[in-house]
Amino acid sequence: MRLDATSLLEPTTEPWGQRTCFIADPEGNVIEIGSWDKPYAEKDI
Secondary structure: OOOEEEEEEEEEEEEOEEEEHHHHHHHOOEEEEEEEOHHHHHHOO
């Protein structure tokens, strides 16, 4: 089974440290994928 997706925003590191990107599935649903560069307890310090 093949699933196609379209990149809407290339992976980017936001000023607050989150790495994020956006894709759209064939039906047009927008999906955000994100991660943090620090553990949760440290990111807001």
